[in-house]
Amino acid sequence: MSFNKRLCFACDLKDNPELIAEYKKYHAEGNAWPEITKSIKDAGIIDMQIYLTGNRMFMIMEVDASFDPDKKSKMDAENPKVQEWEELMWGFQQELPWAKKGEKWIALDQIFQLEK
Structure with a gap:
């Protein structure tokens, strides 16, 4: 039997329609860099979805038992392509x-949860 856990996060985009449209293009199906999707999967993330309302985003991740957020941070810090992506995305994002x-x-x- 597999163990999966759901994690949810929020982040804001800069409140600029042109930047938001460009950010959405980077995240459209097939547009994310393959090195990024590989790093996500290699970390034990089974599924990841990002939702947007206005300039606020919500990310839902389903992770398996191998997922460790500290290990993921270390892997990302050591991956030049992930660092390049993160720097690029930070141009669209802003802190909550x-x-x-x-x-x-x-x-x-x-x-809240409807039923357990």
Whole structure:
């Protein structure tokens, strides 16, 4: 039996329609760099979805038992292509008002579930 866990995060884009449209193009099906999708899968992320309303994004990740956020951060820091992607994306993104400096995606706390 497999163990999967759902993690949810939020991040804002700069409130600029042209930048938002360009960001969406980078994330359209088939447009994400293959090195990025490989690094995501290699970290134990089974599925990742990003939703957008206005300039606020919500990311939902389904991870398997091998996923470790510290290991993922270390892998990303050591991957030049991931660093290039992150720097590019930071041109579109901005910190949430309550984020620490340089913190992009903020983990969401689950406050409701219909049934367990």
